[in-house]
């Protein structure tokens with residue numbers, strides 16, 4: 698671990714010049730913008746990475762718990778919840794990857810974000826497949842029931 702990676706990354710709100718070491722009231726040396734607000738971009742992106750990890754794991758967890766308890770009256774609802782939460786992980790993963798690529802997030806965010814994203818993709822995909830299968834299954838059952846009655 699290098700010492701530099703612990704320094705918070707603060708960027709100029711106007712030109713995105715790195716302002717680490719500057720203070721409120723200073724002027725951005727790149728564009729002359731008054732520094733009236735310091736936003737730690739690293740902390741913001743770390744929060745987004747935390748969203749990817751927590752929603753990704755949660756999505757997969759809800760899917761697994763719903764499968765274990767299958768069939769249940771609430772299978773459809775929980776699968777939908779898992780799919781939506783998984784989708785949030787996937788969306789925030791794109792944001793964090795973009796932040797890492799443009800230098801607004803530390804590279805150390807990459808591995809945990811990847812892990813959360815993989816969980817989110819699995820949770821989203823399997824839950825969506827289950828929802829589709831339940832819908833198709835109930836349609837087939839109603840068609841079959843109608844044919845039997847006819």
Ligand SMILES: [Zn+2]
Pocket residue numbers: 709710711712713714725726727728729730
């Ligand atoms: Zn600037």
